[in-house]
Amino acid sequence: MFVSVILSTLLGVAAAQVQQAVMAKTYTGWDCCKPACANALPLRPDIIATRGAAASCRADNTRFPLQQSLLAASACNGGxxxxxxxYQPVPVSDTLSYGFAILMGGAAGPANPACCRCYEAQWTSGAAAGxxxxxxxxNIAESSGTGNDIGAGDLILITPGGGVGPxxxxxxxxxxxxxxxxxxADYGGVTSRENCANLPDDLQGGCYWRYNWAGGEVNGWDIIYQPVTCPSRLTEISGCAA
Incomplete structure (x- = not known):
């Protein structure tokens, strides 16, 4: 009976993990705007105290202190x-990278529970399959008005030269x-490795990541993803963890 209980528990955990897995697609984007998960949460001090807020930067890419960042308006709104x-992606090994993403769907604001959560995605199509x-x-974005066939649940990888969108x-x-x-292009961005050399120097590495590590444009590739604990390498950059 003891073995049966253990087996039942393990099967339950496995089933829960399968239910959490999402089938979706990846796209790319880099609009230089302040991330939605970096905005002020004046009515939710509990979120700031427990999860924190994503970092934002000045024009020279120096990081704002938290309180200044919370109150600063996005450059895309005149701030x-x-x-x-x-926030650009980096390879960890030949088969694993770390990065940041925009999650499509849901309320595009800092109180969205997906803000600061981490997900492990595996490509099942495209040059990066496996x-x-x-x-x-x-960042969170509504599904409408994003171009291409981007839908709810898709991940837009924050990648220099990935497209400025709207x-x-x-x-x-x-x-x-x-x-x-x-x-x-506004949606999809640059279309070749050679185009990466035209970007600002401090963004070229993340652009080359698409072609050197992922092996292509990344847009429209199929993935399956599920939540994981955030690695410190990401939370040290973002300043938050859910």
Whole structure:
């Protein structure tokens, strides 16, 4: 009977893990805007005390202190807070990368429970099939008006040169007219490894990641993902953990 109880418990845990897994697609984006999970939560001090808020940066990519970051308006709304260059993806091994993501669907605000959560995604199609990426969600976006076939539950990997989406004003404000034609298509971004050399120096590494590690544009590739504990390498950058 003892063995039966253990087996039943293990099967229950396995079933719960399967239920948590989500089948979706990956896309890319980098609009230089302050992440939604970095905004002020004046009515939810409990969230700040327990989960924290994602970091945002000044135009020179120096990080704002938490209280200043919470109150600073996004550069995409005429403010001074930007997406930090540190949010670009990095390889950990030949088969694993770390990065940050925009989760599609749900309320696009800092109280969204998905803010600061981490997920492990494995590609099941595309050039990266079989490879994994652990991402932390620092932004939430509604599914409508995002271009392509992006739907609820999809992950937009925050990747330099990945497309500015509906907010081209952010990168113009941060990097100026010199790079106005460097960001590629609004949805999908640059289309070749060579285009990465046209981006600002501090963003080129994350752009090359798409082609050197992932092996292609990443957009529309199938994944299956599930929640995991955030690695410290990500939480040290974001300043938050759910």
């Amino acid at each position: 001074a807070a930007f997406l930090c260059a540190a 490879k994994k990426i652990v991402v932390q969600v620092v 907010h081209p004003e952010g990168c113009r404000a941060q990097y100026g007219q010199r790079f106005a034609n460097s960001w590629g």
